Amino acid sequence: MAFFSKLKDKLFKSSSRLEEGLEAIVEDGGEETTAPDPVIPEPKPEPQPVPEVPEPAPVPQPVEPPAPIPADPTPVAPPPEIPESKGILNRLFNRGGTTTEIRRTLDDDMLEQLEELLIASDMGVDTALRVTSNMAEGRFGRKLSTREIKQLLAQEVARVMEPVAKPLPIYPKRPQVVLVVGVNGSGKTTTIGKLASQFKEAGKKVVIAAGDTFRAAAVEQLQVWGDRAGVPVLTAPEGSDPASLAFDALTRAQAEGADLLMIDTAGRLQNRADLMEELAKIVRVIRKVDDTAPHNTLLVLDATTGQNALSQVETFRKLADVSGLVMTKLDGTAKGGVLVALADKFGLPIHAIGVGEQIDDLAPFDPEEFAAALTGLDKG
Numbered sequence: 001m002a003f004f005s006k007l008k009d010k011l012f013k014s015s016s017r018l019e020e021g022l023e024a025i026v027e028d029g030g031e032e033t034t035a036p037d038p039v040i041p042e043p044k045p046e047p048q049p050v051p052e053v054p055e056p057a058p059v060p061q062p063v064e065p066p067a068p069i070p071a072d073p074t075p076v077a078p079p080p081e082i083p084e085s086k087g088i089l090n091r092l093f094n095r096g097g098t099t100t101e102i103r104r105t106l107d108d109d110m111l112e113q114l115e116e117l118l119i120a121s122d123m124g125v126d127t128a129l130r131v132t133s134n135m136a137e138g139r140f141g142r143k144l145s146t147r148e149i150k151q152l153l154a155q156e157v158a159r160v161m162e163p164v165a166k167p168l169p170i171y172p173k174r175p176q177v178v179l180v181v182g183v184n185g186s187g188k189t190t191t192i193g194k195l196a197s198q199f200k201e202a203g204k205k206v207v208i209a210a211g212d213t214f215r216a217a218a219v220e221q222l223q224v225w226g227d228r229a230g231v232p233v234l235t236a237p238e239g240s241d242p243a244s245l246a247f248d249a250l251t252r253a254q255a256e257g258a259d260l261l262m263i264d265t266a267g268r269l270q271n272r273a274d275l276m277e278e279l280a281k282i283v284r285v286i287r288k289v290d291d292t293a294p295h296n297t298l299l300v301l302d303a304t305t306g307q308n309a310l311s312q313v314e315t316f317r318k319l320a321d322v323s324g325l326v327m328t329k330l331d332g333t334a335k336g337g338v339l340v341a342l343a344d345k346f347g348l349p350i351h352a353i354g355v356g357e358q359i360d361d362l363a364p365f366d367p368e369e370f371a372a373a374l375t376g377l378d379k380g
């Protein structure tokens, strides 16, 4: 699976940290065990009057049951060596490389270490506790290898993430208005560019509104993304009212029959009251054109901020009716675990993840791939 290895590469920092931690935990207090031999069970060497040469495939003979077993005390011929030699071959070929593996008994100490590791990987205390207790359920006292621990962890992570993995919903309503919010530098503008490109490629007619009128550079940046995606960007002079730009943009998007209008917003405002007022005004004004807008309010979060992402969700939920999340910068961070905490705590859909600065570095969120990449589990 090509994308999986790409994601795993990109999540290298998260996974390697968790992976090393898991290995260290199992090694600490674990012991070498001989892995149970997975080979085909050896046939019991039962002496019986077998044909001299072993048939390649002993075809069952339903017609005539193999006659023997008369308790004949006179051994006609010594039982041939075949069963024994088969055993030797089995030993040679199947049991030659007896594997040893370090396993550790799952006990309170180990669970505590696992909790600490998960907390350190930004899963948050509550989520870390829940995940480890689920991992332990029914397995307390069992000896587990690193691989088994990884599998268990990946399974629990995937279970937490499953319900939130939802692509941005597309409604029949046209134009569908997507308001994009988030703190300064979280990746709003970049994400709009990437999303616009994906929707354009999917045949949608997309329009972008440069609602961050605070800085001229912000508008230029969005125009660059619009050019890359091949999508028009509607702008207004620096310092002008973003709400009136949003109004104009929606009116135009409607007139042009656009499928999607994405509205960028500023993250750099003086204080929360300013930001709240600005976002509320944008919403108020676009509702004059379409009283069901915005249809999605995307909160863009920067994964490298770790636990901070949790408080950003809380803040933005008060400012706007956040309908879903995009988590950026999952490449090159050791804090990928925060996604698990977010999913566990808020249950908001995660529509996509940003794994780089290029236009195609936005991926749908796949819980199993994410869990495997995060835990360093080799899939398959």
Ligand SMILES: Nc1nc2c(ncn2[C@@H]2O[C@H](COP(=O)(O)OP(=O)(O)OP(=O)(O)O)[C@@H](O)[C@H]2O)c(=O)[nH]1
Pocket: 182, 183, 184, 185, 186, 187, 188, 189, 190, 191, 212, 218, 265, 266, 267, 268, 300, 327, 328, 329, 330, 331, 332, 353, 354, 355, 356, 357, 361
């Ligand atoms: N590595 C990486 N960098 C990203 C990702 N998404 C965004 N960035 C970078 O993060 C920086 C900020 O991104 P912007 O899109 O400008 O963020 P913003 O939220 O629009 O910022 P403001 O407009 O200042 O509020 C840029 O340098 C982007 O290239 C990602 O998924 N991975």
Ligand SMILES: [Mg+2]
Pocket: 188, 189, 190, 212, 218, 264, 265
């Ligand atoms: Mg921006």
